[in-house]
Amino acid sequence: MHKQHKKERFEEFRKICREHGLNVTPQRIAVYEALSGSKNHPSAEEIFRRLVSNFPELSIDTVYRTLNTFAHIGLIRIVGGYGEVRRYDPDTQPHHHFRCLKCSRIVDFESPEFSRLKVPDVLQRKCRITGVKVVFEGLCEECLSR
Amino acid sequence: MHKQHKKERFEEFRKICREHGLNVTPQRIAVYEALSGSKNHPSAEEIFRRLVSNFPELSIDTVYRTLNTFAHIGLIRIVGGYGEVRRYDPDTQPHHHFRCLKCSRIVDFESPEFSRLKVPDVLQRKCRITGVKVVFEGLCEECLSR
DNA sequence: TCCTGTATAAGAATTATTCTTAAAAAAGAA
DNA sequence: TTCTTTTTTAAGAATAATTCTTATACAGGA
Structure with missing residues (x-):
């Protein structure tokens, strides 16, 4: 690009x-x-x-x-604030999300493996990293069956 | 919890x-x-x-x-729309982000390894996954030096 | 060139979120 | 308790981001 x-x-x-x-x-x-x-x-x-x-x-x-x-049409992507309303999660333990691109539903899942991802050197050197999250995106069960 | x-x-x-x-x-x-x-x-x-x-x-x-x-105070977390303005990314290739918790700056980094993360079974079974992104969070270089 | 559908500007409308202010409630001291 | 100080709240106004409405302008095809 x-x-x-x-x-x-x-x-x-x-x-x-x-x-x-x-x-x-x-x-x-x-x-x-x-x-x-x-x-x-x-x-x-x-x-x-x-x-x-x-x-x-x-x-x-x-x-x-x-x-x-x-x-x-997939020519660009939206990042950061998705322009959606803010949402809150009572679970402060490390966990990860699946987000449905159609209905915006967020599903939690746990994965100790993902919570232990190695911080890339380029970040490690410059920033203080306090957390990591993995977000899978796609279509959820309900949206698929329509 | x-x-x-x-x-x-x-x-x-x-x-x-x-x-x-x-x-x-x-x-x-x-x-x-x-x-x-x-x-x-x-x-x-x-x-x-x-x-x-x-x-x-x-x-x-x-x-x-x-x-x-x-x-x-860390009792809950904000997910999804961060209540911030929507932002756009011209790069549609798989890549990942670091996000500064203080100034909201977003820094790109590439990692073929992260782009190949295995989809957890619980998601694989129910959803159609079209992408994954890894977001590291913390304080950026500029915010650290203040 | 003309035609038809698509895209635009302008500004109003909507929606999410925050701010202002005065009142109420809580905590602390006597 | 009662008085004082600090924190929190409700109400509604204000702000800011995004979308909608509508009349006009433009792009691409014939």
Whole structure:
């Protein structure tokens, strides 16, 4: 991804849009370029601010809509806050989660093995690590049977 | 946690509150009981709805405040949507994250090993798993040096 | 070029969460 | 107990993120 040249990335982008029946608009190009050129997992607001000076008629709603569309077709991913409501877990013991991509259900499971994953060197050197969690994602039983 | 009896759990709860200089109020007891008796990682709103019929003067603000307090002292955990703004990642290749608990910075790292974690049987049987991510949490370089 | 469906801007609306403030409750001291 | 101080709460206003509505503009195909 970061290795590609701008040109190639653009062609790839255009192709993926076409495959999903999406028009290739200046707004979509701008949002995709802004995101794929950034390393810090920006929010919609940050992307909007980065673009609006060169693209004054761009609206924040379009940025949200565009990013959602991209995430929907798998062109980008959502990380961090999922824009969902905050949820709470009474279990403070180390444990891990499965999260249903469709209904957002969260299922706990225990795995001493996962709780003992080795911290990668690159993190170990710079950060103080206080915990690790493994999140499997997919479709839950209920959503599968529909 | 779920193994304990109500009584023991309550004594433990009271003890932890005291240790952190928190008064043990009916609201706090109610919110903690509601959360620790639930298996589905409820939102503040859900907890509020569960309680308000027996506790009509309870306010939603108190539920939020109480849950935040509990999370702060480590009595419960926040899962799922972190209540933070949604953020986007242009990298759709399997990779993993470190997340700073203080400034919410997200740092990518790659680990083919983590991307190949074996799906636990309990999930394998019921769900369709489409991905896995490992999230390390702690304090980042910048936040450590303050 | 024109046509048709798709995408957009603008701003209103919605929703989750936090803040403000005055009152109530709890803890501590006398 | 009663008085004082500190903490907590309820109520509702405020804020911030995200989505919706609608009329207009644009993209891609014929």
